[in-house]
Amino acid sequence: MSKFDWNHALAFWTTVEEGSLSAAARKLGLTQPTLSRQVAALEQSLGVTLFERLGKSLMLTEAGLDLIEHVRAMGAAAETVRLAASGQTQSIEGRVTISASDGFAAYVLPDIVHRIREAAPQITLEIVASNAFSDLRRREADIAIRHVRPDQPDLIGRLIKESEAHLYAAQSWVEQNGMPRHPADLARAGFIGLGGGARLAGHLQSRGLPVTEASFILASENSVVVWEMVKRGLGISFQMHEIAARTPGIVRLLPQIEPFPVPIWLVTHRELRTSRRIRTVFDLLAEALILTPQAALRDGADQSRTSP
Template sequence: MDWDKLRIFHAVADAGSLTHAGDTLHLSQSAVSRQIRALEESLGTTLFHRHARGLILTEQGELLFDATRSMAKRLDAAAARIRDSEEEVYGELRVTTATGFGTLWLAPRLSKLYDKYPELKIDLMLEERVLDLPMREADVAIRMKEPSQADLIRKRLMTVRMRLYASEPYLEEHGTPQSMDDLAKHRLICQNTTSHQVSAGARLVQELMQHEIRSTLFVNNYFGVQQAVLNHLGIGLLPDYLSETDSRLTRVLPDVDSSEVPVFLAYPEELRHSKRIEVFRDFVISEIAESRKRAREDDAT
């Protein structure tokens, strides 16, 4: 099969237009059209339905596009490995993690990484959906459970527990609960048990809701929960790593916490020797070690 024709087909399928594909490939519309017709003739099938509003893939076209998309991702991975230098760190690094962890823990620390590697270009993708690392939807992931995908290198970073926090102004006005039953007098701020979150957090929410809590505020990520707590709206269920860096949070009911949530860093086996992955991994491990050191010093005082 002609690789050049496949490249042109992929561009057309991705753009949905001969004109837009031609602009990307620096080819005329007629040249692109001739290559697509020649590819269809060589395969003995129609790859696109032609409409006034553009091109739509046929069933056979979808099959071929799936194949070229996979090829493109593999080629991107190979190019990334080739670009990685033993001496320099530069280029794009696509990092995926959950919204709460990425917003509250990772993003505030990235200035240190950029100070050391100013030519690094990080694409931080914050979402609860687990991206497919072997298919190159991202380069590296930090997740609140061990990844199940094959062909991944995994490293357990730390554990997290979900705990109850409030602001001092809120507690001064409404009082500090002394028992779980006292929560009925307060507003609970947390994620709904049906929203995407760590299972340990959902189980603790279910337990808390058994205490006849009359007022709740559900937010679908921990950043929103944190903001509500800091604006004195109630008592929030938040990951314990926040208390290490945010003195505005006061822990409530210190005997109440969730089971441990493991935090893993993972990346594809094929990026084992990537310098960008290496420096990012070492940076995250170093930041966790520094956080633990500060926590021990605080406990000692």
């Protein structure tokens, strides 16, 4: 076997990750013929075929499947070396990318970002608002706010606190429909769901609510859209306390119902914490997230004297 060339392995790895030669070439800043030659050179040096070419599509062969895991490990090791080296030379200036769910990014992060900007104005913040997990290992984000514990060995997570989700409606909805006193009072109420109604109905039934899939009169995959519809009195939904407490005109319903636990984790790549700017933002995020929202949220007990 001839001398191993990392550039050839990188061309192979990127092609697998991007799904096509053209996309991989764009990512690496190469022409497609150059990238193809590098992949072919790797195949020749190893004496194996890595891809089956089916028309315009590529499919990994058995040899390719075996090799890609080793190449991924090599790439992760190379990235670890780069991050460790850059972390020792980086100043506190620069860009830090924070990933969070769309609702958390829209309603909670702006206040926190303001605090971070006051404490570290030289750092540029980029917010990735997505309900899908950002891949921290591929640097889609530097820090992620998640509601589940990370399970990848090269990620570290810090449980900031255990939050809760409760049932909420707009004050205008209460004025029109009355304040519910018991779960049975919501048998004919309209709910607004994040995603499909069947799964959410099961969660609500576990809390003793007489809810079926038909109870969900509105739904969206975007939690900002769901919450905006709740704010306009179009229905009822569960929401995190941190978001509801920042929303004027929102009432907590049936406070006797057991809330849903919502853990808040801060997650980053293990090696990224050697970067001063990322460590600074991580610590400022943790400090801000621990604080209880200052806004007081009225619940059903408070509303009993004024509700129709």
